[in-house]
Amino acid sequence: MLRHLVPPSIRRPFARDSHAVRIPPGARPPLVSGQLGVSVEDVIPESVEAQAALCQAAIYACLADPSPASTLMIVAGFTRPEFKVEFEALAATID
Numbered sequence: 001m002l003r004h005l006v007p008p009s010i011r012r013p014f015a016r017d018s019h020a021v022r023i024p025p026g027a028r029p030p031l032v033s034g035q036l037g038v039s040v041e042d043v044i045p046e047s048v049e050a051q052a053a054l055c056q057a058a059i060y061a062c063l064a065d066p067s068p069a070s071t072l073m074i075v076a077g078f079t080r081p082e083f084k085v086e087f088e089a090l091a092a093t094i095d
Contacts, residue, residue: 015056032062034088048084055087
């Protein structure tokens with residue numbers, strides 16, 4: 001079972017994410033590619049919040065696992081100017 005790490009000495013995550021997740025021995029971590037804020041209908045919302053929600057939903061759908069730890073990084077730019085946010089995740093599955 002994944003152990004969620006949310007130390008009381010730092011601010012709680014903004015959403016359901018954990019600051020870190022301990023992967024148990026024997027687990028195989030799937031690598032999830034960077035997810036952009038675009039819907040299944042190929043709609044790209046204007047706001048960073050709406051794009052972030054789509055990124056998280058895509059990661060959760062890929063994993064169907066407990067909420068992953070995540071990192072937000074500011075980058076110089078994306079391949080298309082309407083993209084404002086991209087999420088990336090590393091998680092573990094237990095066989």
